[in-house]
Amino acid sequence: MELKGKAHKFGDDINTDYIISGRYKFKTLDMNELAKHIMEDLDPDFYSKLNPGDFIVAGKNFGCGSSREQAPLAIKHANVSAVIAKSFARIFFRNSVNVGLMLIEADTDLIDDGDELVILPKEGLIKNVTKGIDIPFKPLPDFMIKILSDGGLVEHFKKHGGYSF
Amino acid sequence: MGMTLAQAILSKKVGRPVSEGEIVLVDLDFMMGQDGTSPLAIKVFKEMGGKKVFDPSKIALVIDHSSPSPNHGVSQLHDMMRKFARETGVILYDIGDGVCHQLLPEMGHVVPGDVVIGADSHTCTYGALGAFATGVGSTDLAAAMISGKTWFKVPETIKIILNGNLPKGVFSKDIFLEIARRLTADGATYKALEYHGSTISELSMDARFTIANMAIEVGAKVGLFLPDDVSISYARSHSKRNFVPVFPDKDAVYENEVEIDVNKLTPLVAAPHTVDNVKPLEELEGTPIQQAFIGTCTNGRLEDLEIAARILAGKKINPDTRLIIAPASKKVLKEAVKSGIFEVLLDAGAVFVTPGCGACVGTHNGVPADGENVISTANRNFKGRMGNPNAFIYLASPATVAASALEGKIADPRKYIS
Structure with missing residues (x-):
């Protein structure tokens, strides 16, 4: 499996209020509706710039702040195939695994806004096609890969009847 | 090698000594969701095939984030929470009862030594009582309502030493703002904070809740105070539950230490x-x-x-x-x-x-x-x-x-x- 798309670059400490504002998330469980508002307070046109499969790329501490699972869900429903950041906040990290959104921790200084990327998850490699460089990353812990490969925690529970590590 | 308070609490729950970095599956003493996160947890609970909750007396849903409802969309989500509470028997705190993180300690749901999750990032507040309490998302809450369990990575701990007396006009909020200034927004990501020092005995429970509450603002998983007379008597006067407080070992090993001279603090913003x-x-x-x-x-x-x-x-x-x-x-x-x-x-x-x-x-x-x-x-x-x-x-x-x-x-x- 490989993922292909364009990088949309953000800075450090992107919090979940920026990913999906409380103005929207308290009102609805319609994730396709919420997806239209992702990153709106940072870039009002962000959703319209996305093509299916694109990547959100950021600095350190991506997803800090509130526990809203609507944040990774809205990203997933906006058809973003993975978030690549230097580091992730812990609740966002576990929420993403639970909803089946792929997260990659890598040196994002080597990626600029608009770069074309190909990700090889099994090989632990990001190919920056625009810059012609390879960026390695550390794969996720085994039990998280198990949840992700089951399609998230809902499917994991349906399949195993509970936690199965 | 001695254990930190985070390790000691998780070890007691798991029934064996746990190491930092280890992933453990833990039985939970209490869990909570609010109106921004519970509706999604209820939806996921049903998708997971949930029929009944593992123990309705250990689950509270709190309507506090948009309370009373300001619009139609929110009203529908509140309705979903009320119906779920009726169907499953979980505890419901409705409009005007209060903010979840005030209610859980106040209503005696959390005592020292507990392991608690909440679908709200400020669940770390109960660390003031010496409870390992942390925020999770809606899917984690749904899985916990079914199984009574969740997983944790046993965190490393940063020891925060608060020494001295609060000067006039300086309060516990200023103490935490100083911690945020020093550690920064991600300075404690995935880690536990553990509070020590002479200042703590002069801090009321209200003041301690303020400090524990903000642990997440430096990325921490929990912000733990050692149980003492103040927190134990608070828990005894608010809760009917029996409990045995848990303490860290004297020779616990900390990832880092931050010492704050509280005498020198001034009001911060x-x-x-x-x-x-x-x-x-x-x-x-x-x-x-x-x-x-x-x-x-x-x-x-x-x-x-x-x-x-x-x-x-x-x-x-x-x-x-x-x-x-x-x-x-x-x-x-x-x-x-x-x-x-x-x-x-x-x-x-x-x-x-x-x-x-x-x-x-x-x-x-x-x-x-x-x-x-x-x-x-x-x-x-x-x-x-x-x-x-x-x-x-x-x-x-x-x-x-x-x-x-x-x-x-x-x-x-x-x-x-x-």
């Missing part, structure tokens, strides 16, 4: 738009303020209202500034009425809203206008947090917020405290 953008109050003094807000799971407790009342007694707030107060719970509101604090604050020009989270999370009850400056006792000042990305939020202690409401600009509370 977190400037827009990040919690770690902390400055001495003097640098921001005089910044015009259109709205002041006292409330939230950080600083909406009785002690916080008392501090504000002491500053505002017999005075009137600036006519160009609004002062909004949201008591952390119905009980806090009742006590404020009984003690006369309520009237003092009303007479000074404050407006009271329903106990809940609204203004802090931007759902209703105090959305600022474009270009306005807000000074708030909350824990977050992110752009757009209070419902308007074109407003500016400053975070400070209840004393600083009250003094600022009085002067209509960021003001030093030390002038008003004798």
Whole structure:
């Protein structure tokens, strides 16, 4: 499996209020509706710039702040195939695994806004096609890969009847 | 090698010594969701095939984030929570009961040594009682409502040593703002904070809840206080549950130590738009303020209202500034009425809203206008947090917020405290 798309670059400490504002998330469980508002307070046109499969790329501490699972869900429903950041906040990290959104921790200084990327998850490699460089990353812990490969925690529970590590 | 408090609590639950970095599956003592996260948890619970919850007496759903409902969409989600509570028998706290993180300790659901999750990032508040309590998302809550369990990575711990006495006009909020300034927004990601030092014995439970509450603002999983007479007697007087407090070993190994000389602290303010953008109050003094807000799971407790009342007694707030107060719970509101604090604050020009989270999370009850400056006792000042990305939020202690409401600009509370 490989993922292909364009990088949309953000800075450090992107919090979940920026990913999906409380103005929207308290009102609805319609994730396709919420997806239209992702990153709106940072870039009002962000959703319209996305093509299916694109990547959100950021600095350190991506997803800090509130526990809203609507944040990774809205990203997933906006058809973003993975978030690549230097580091992730812990609740966002576990929420993403639970909803089946792929997260990659890598040196994002080597990626600029608009770069074309190909990700090889099994090989632990990001190919920056625009810059012609390879960026390695550390794969996720085994039990998280198990949840992700089951399609998230809902499917994991349906399949195993509970936690199965 | 000795254990930290986080390790000691998790080891006791698991029934064997656990190591840092290890992934453990843990039985939970209590769990909670609020109205921003519970509806999704209920939906996921059903998708997972959930029919009944593992133990309804260990689950609370709290309607506090948009309470009472400001619009049709929210009303439907509240309805979903009420129906789920009726179907499954879980505890429901409805509109006006209060903010989840005040209610859980106040209603005796959390005691020292517990392991608790909440679908709300400020669940770390109960660390003030020596409980391993942390925020999760809706899917984790759904899985826990079915199984009674969740997984944790056993965290490394940063030891925070607070020594000395709080100077006049300086409060527990200022202590945490100093911690945020030093550690920064991700300085403790995935880690536990554990509080030590001579200052702690002089801190009330209300003051400790403020400090524990903000652990997440430096990325921490939990912010733990060692149980002592203050927290044990609080738990005994609020809860019927039996408990055995858990302590760290004397030879526990910490990843890092941060020592704060509390004697030297001065009032601090977190400037827009990040919690770690902390400055001495003097640098921001005089910044015009259109709205002041006292409330939230950080600083909406009785002690916080008392501090504000002491500053505002017999005075009137600036006519160009609004002062909004949201008591952390119905009980806090009742006590404020009984003690006369309520009237003092009303007479000074404050407006009271329903106990809940609204203004802090931007759902209703105090959305600022474009270009306005807000000074708030909350824990977050992110752009757009209070419902308007074109407003500016400053975070400070209840004393600083009250003094600022009085002067209509960021003001030093030390002038008003004798």
